[in-house]
Amino acid sequence: MTTLTQAVRSSSTAGEKPARAKRVKLESRRALPAFYWMVWPAAIAFALFHTLPVLVGIFFSFTNYAGYGAWNFVGLSNYVNLFKDDRALAAYGFSFLFAIVATILTNVISLAIALGLNAKIKARNFWRGVYFVPYVLSILVIGYVFQFFFSNSLPKILSGIPLFADNILTNPDWAWTAIVALAVWQACAFAIIIYLSGLQTIPAELYEAASLDGASAWRQFRSITFPLIGAFFTINVVLSLKGYLQVFDQIVALTNGGPGTSTESVTLLIFRGGFSGGEFAYQTANAVIFFIVITVVSLLQFRVLQRREADF
Numbered sequence: 001m002t003t004l005t006q007a008v009r010s011s012s013t014a015g016e017k018p019a020r021a022k023r024v025k026l027e028s029r030r031a032l033p034a035f036y037w038m039v040w041p042a043a044i045a046f047a048l049f050h051t052l053p054v055l056v057g058i059f060f061s062f063t064n065y066a067g068y069g070a071w072n073f074v075g076l077s078n079y080v081n082l083f084k085d086d087r088a089l090a091a092y093g094f095s096f097l098f099a100i101v102a103t104i105l106t107n108v109i110s111l112a113i114a115l116g117l118n119a120k121i122k123a124r125n126f127w128r129g130v131y132f133v134p135y136v137l138s139i140l141v142i143g144y145v146f147q148f149f150f151s152n153s154l155p156k157i158l159s160g161i162p163l164f165a166d167n168i169l170t171n172p173d174w175a176w177t178a179i180v181a182l183a184v185w186q187a188c189a190f191a192i193i194i195y196l197s198g199l200q201t202i203p204a205e206l207y208e209a210a211s212l213d214g215a216s217a218w219r220q221f222r223s224i225t226f227p228l229i230g231a232f233f234t235i236n237v238v239l240s241l242k243g244y245l246q247v248f249d250q251i252v253a254l255t256n257g258g259p260g261t262s263t264e265s266v267t268l269l270i271f272r273g274g275f276s277g278g279e280f281a282y283q284t285a286n287a288v289i290f291f292i293v294i295t296v297v298s299l300l301q302f303r304v305l306q307r308r309e310a311d312f
Contacts, residue, residue, distance in 0.1 A: 057284045067280035078285035087261060088286060091269045092293075094176065098265070099244035102180050102187070106240050107233070110188045114195035115225075128196070135189035143253020146182045150254070172262040175255050179263060183250050187243070191236045198232030199225070234305040242298055266290050 061078055065071035082088050117128050134142070151167045158164035169175050202225065210220045226233070248267040251257060257264035257272070266286070274283035 058288055060281050061285035061288050063281045065281040066278040067274070071281070074281075078282050079289065081282070082286055082289060087264075088266075088269065090261065091264050091266045094263065095245050095247065095265045095267075098176060098180060098183075098247060099241050102183050102244045102247075103237060103240040105180065105184045106187045106191055107236055109184065110191035110236065111195050111233075113188065114192045114199060115221075117192065118196060118199040128192075131192050132189045134186045137186070139186060139249040140253050142186065143182060143250055146178070147254050150178050169255050170259055172259045175259060175263050179247070179250050179254055182254060183244065183247060187240060191240065194232050194236050195229065198229035202228050230305075230308065234302065237305060238298055238301045241301065242294055245294055245297070 060071070062073055062075060063071045064074045064077075113131060117124060117131065121127070147169065150169050154164050154168070155166060163171075163174060168178050206224050207220060210224060215223070246267050247265050248271070251263055251265055251268055255263045257268050267290075270283045270287050270290070273279035274287075277283075
């Protein structure tokens with residue numbers, strides 16, 4: 001009797017499986033249009049406010065449009081002239097110098113602070129919150145605070161040092177260092193969070209085993225910590241360099257590109273020439289080239305850094 005009951009149950013179960021699979025398939029087909037209705041509004045909005053303006057900008061980069069009035073096609077003239085423009089080349093040089101220095105400082109300082117905040121210290125969560133505060137503050141507001149500090153407070157505090165005795169923001173050779181200080185101070189907040197996330201994924205047993213083997217703190221960092229947070233290091237470096245290449249707000253708040261054009265970045269040059277200098281088409285071509293440069297640099301970074309992760 002038991003065998004007969006089991007046979008009946010197994011046959012009924014076997015019959016239910018195709019019916020259940022058919023029902024799930026039917027429900028998924030009914031749910032598919034709902035997914036489309038959720039995606040299409042976002043896709044249309046993205047196309048209207050991002051893709052379409054980009055295509056229009058690329059179109060005008062082949063013209064002599066000044067931002068108003070009539071225009072004519074000029075072909076690749078704007079792109080060719082950019083490579084002969086000393087001001088544009090200087091802006092690219094400044095942007096890359098600033099981005100490289102700021103990226104190195106941001107990642108070195110952020111990783112050091114993250115290691116400290118990941119240790120067993122008192123009020124650890126409090127200090128983590130404190131170090132994240134700069135990221136949520138308005139960069140323009142903080143920029144004007146830093147401007148007052150560099151132009152008024154610092155010369156009084158360090159009056160005995162010739163470099164800081166005067167307003168460093170008026171020094172064409174050193175004004176860029178003040179911008180680096182502001183940018184790094186704010187960017188470290190986000191980078192610290194990324195590094196903390198990576199450090200918390202490392203099992204504590206690895207450090208215990210290394211300590212038993214007599215490994216020093218530096219050896220543990222070099223052989224355990226840094227290799228295991230390689231992916232987080234890659235993310236921080238790529239995002240930092242990409243963001244710093246597009247530096248704009250910090251420059252506007254501190255120097256506005258001065259003295260002269262010594263701290264003029266590519267983005268500031270595009271903004272000035274494109275919106276108030278009658279060079280709409282010319283600076284649009286500059287923006288297209290700058291987009292290509294940032295894309296290539298980011299892809300090269302990913303390739304090199306991910307290869308380094310594989311080597312570890």
